[in-house]
Every structure is written in C-alpha cells, then in structure tokens.
Amino acid sequence: MPSVIWRVAAALVLQAPPPQAPRVQAHQAQVPLAHTPYTGVKSVVTNVAKDAIQVKNMIMKTFATNIKYSPGQYVEGLKIVEVIGEGRYGICYLIADGKDLRILKQLKERIHHENPLNIHYEEEILKSLKHEEIPKFIRKIEDRHLTGYVLEYKQGITLESMIFNQRHVFTRGEIYFIGKRLISILIYLHEKGIVHRDIRVPNVLFNGNDIYLVDFGSARWIDNNKYKADIDFSYLGDFLIHLYYTSLINVSKEDKPWYEELALSSKNRL
Numbered sequence: 001m002p003s004v005i006w007r008v009a010a011a012l013v014l015q016a017p018p019p020q021a022p023r024v025q026a027h028q029a030q031v032p033l034a035h036t037p038y039t040g041v042k043s044v045v046t047n048v049a050k051d052a053i054q055v056k057n058m059i060m061k062t063f064a065t066n067i068k069y070s071p072g073q074y075v076e077g078l079k080i081v082e083v084i085g086e087g088r089y090g091i092c093y094l095i096a097d098g099k100d101l102r103i104l105k106q107l108k109e110r111i112h113h114e115n116p117l118n119i120h121y122e123e124e125i126l127k128s129l130k131h132e133e134i135p136k137f138i139r140k141i142e143d144r145h146l147t148g149y150v151l152e153y154k155q156g157i158t159l160e161s162m163i164f165n166q167r168h169v170f171t172r173g174e175i176y177f178i179g180k181r182l183i184s185i186l187i188y189l190h191e192k193g194i195v196h197r198d199i200r201v202p203n204v205l206f207n208g209n210d211i212y213l214v215d216f217g218s219a220r221w222i223d224n225n226k227y228k229a230d231i232d233f234s235y236l237g238d239f240l241i242h243l244y245y246t247s248l249i250n251v252s253k254e255d256k257p258w259y260e261e262l263a264l265s266s267k268n269r270l
C-alpha cells in the first residue's frame, strides 16, 4: 500500500480528540489495578488502535470498491458475464446468479464521499416498487470488496445506444408508444411519492415490445419543495425531442431552433 495512505491514516488518528481520563472517586481508588476494567492509558491505546483499524479498513475499502471486474471473474459467488454500463456512480455488470441472469450494480466509492445517503435512497425506493417496467431489487451486497445491488435483468437496449450506435430513426408511432409508456410509469412513481429525476436516453431500455426505466440513483421522495414531480416531465420533454431529432436526415448547417428544424405539423407546434 502506498505510504501516502498510511500518512493519511496516521494524520486522521492523530486528529482524534484527546480521550477523557476516567474520573476516579476517592473510594474507588482503593480498587486494585488488575480489577479495574481499563485505565486512562489503556483506553488511549485501545482507542488509537481501534481508530487506526477503522481508518485502514475505510482506505482498503476505497481501493477495493473501485476495482472494475472483467467477464469470467467471480464476485461474491456471482459470475461476471459482461460489463454493460458505467456511469458516474456505478458500474453495471450482467451476472450469472445461480441459474438466473441478473444485474450487479457496483457503487463507486465517490458516492460515499459526495452523499452517502444516495445509496440509501436508491435501495429504499427500489424496494418499495412493484412494476413490470422497473427492475426489482433482489439484494444488497456490502463487504470489504464491493458495495452494490443485485437487480432483476431487463432485456433491451438503451435508447442512447439505439440513437448513437444503431442510428435508429424513430417513427412518430414509436415515439408516441415510448412516450405513453413512460408517462404511465411516471404516474405510478408519482402516486407512490417518488420522483425519478433522471429520465434520459441511457436510462430507458427498449426491446421492440416493452420499455423499462432503470437507474434510481437520483430518485427521491417527493416533498413538493426541493423534490417535485414536475421535473420528470421537463426531462420527458427533452427526452422525446431527442428521439424526434433522429428523424432529421439533412441537418441544416444553419443554427435554427429545434421547433424549426423538426418537421412539425401546425398541430404539433401548439
């Protein structure tokens, strides 16, 4: 382990507040030392040792949780089949969990530093949901090597990949279909008091028949103050325009607003 880590560990331990010496009453002072649970000196040593172990574990975990696994490797008895996506906070793997294909979402350590509650929300919210178009939460994995979730695998391709890799041109029918299904998922979420806050093309999967909404890392309980349901509809608007843009075959070099670039009927423009 690099020496800088030990220096950080030592600095953290040294910054710990000075332990308070236990107050000894006059009559207790006669108790023989061997029978006293601990003395001031002993507790200092014990606390420093405990702090050092905690700091060391924390640092070891920081390094371990940022390991990226490769196909064929085993993590907690789960076989990595494929790395299917990596975002700011997580890496998603397709895994073989016994007979089932599932998703392992490994959380990156930065999530703990930026907002440790993020993990808590994603888990709590996913556990509260029961909807065919949202992956089920199977279990949480938390040990020295990895913090993450095992989720139901929803088969499909992200709309992001359809747009940028497959160069798919969405027909109006497809856009209406996807939009309608997403609205019904959002109504379900909002009725449950949940706002998703990240309705974007990498977080929606499509398999020709069904759509699935994934990534509840930004989801929150609606409080009508900081977290309002409306934000999902603002994202949805951008999302649908994104799909509509794929129908632009000859993108003009002129810098025009989107509503002039797209071939919208006068009814669509209203």
Ligand SMILES: Nc1ncnc2c1ncn2[C@@H]1O[C@H](COP(=O)(O)OP(=O)(O)O)[C@@H](O)[C@H]1O
Binding pocket: 084, 085, 086, 087, 088, 089, 090, 091, 092, 103, 105, 135, 151, 152, 153, 154, 155, 156, 158, 202, 203, 205, 214, 215, 216, 217
């Ligand atoms: N349950 C799932 N089933 C199938 N693919 C999934 C599932 N969850 C995530 N993915 C895939 O993994 C990618 C990253 O997952 P996501 O939860 O969006 O992580 P991040 O928070 O890093 O963006 C998604 O874009 C999608 O391709």
Ligand SMILES: [Mg+2]
Binding pocket: 087, 202, 203, 215
């Ligand atoms: Mg995502």
